Amino acid sequence: MTGASPPAASKPDAPSGVVGRSKTFGPLGPPHLVGNAIRRLEDGDQLVPVSLVQSGQVAGYRLSHILDDPDAV
Numbered sequence: 001m002t003g004a005s006p007p008a009a010s011k012p013d014a015p016s017g018v019v020g021r022s023k024t025f026g027p028l029g030p031p032h033l034v035g036n037a038i039r040r041l042e043d044g045d046q047l048v049p050v051s052l053v054q055s056g057q058v059a060g061y062r063l064s065h066i067l068d069d070p071d072a073v
Contacts, residue, residue, distance in 0.1 A: 018063075022053070022072040030054055031072035037063065 021034050035049035038060060046063040053072075 018048075018066060023050075023066060023069040024072045025069060027070055029069075032061075034066055 018034050019036050022031050023034060024031050031053040032050040033053065035051065035058075037046040037048050039047050041047055041062070047060045048063050048066060049058050050061045050066070051058050
């Protein structure tokens with residue numbers, strides 16, 4: 001055994017066109033601001049923090065869902 005540690009997993013980046021955008025959860029959902037990716041999920045999707053505009057609450061949300069959500073007006 002060499003004692004070498006495995007390479008550190010790199011933190012994924014959400015597509016630059018999404019970070020900082022204001023989106024809604026579906027066509028009628030509350031607006032939220034998109035952050036940068038936290039981690040890659042086992043299925044290859046990415047977990048991204050979103051901050052709800054009205055309450056300031058932060059939650060993790062799948063990037064695949066964010067990409068499907070409309071921009072907030």
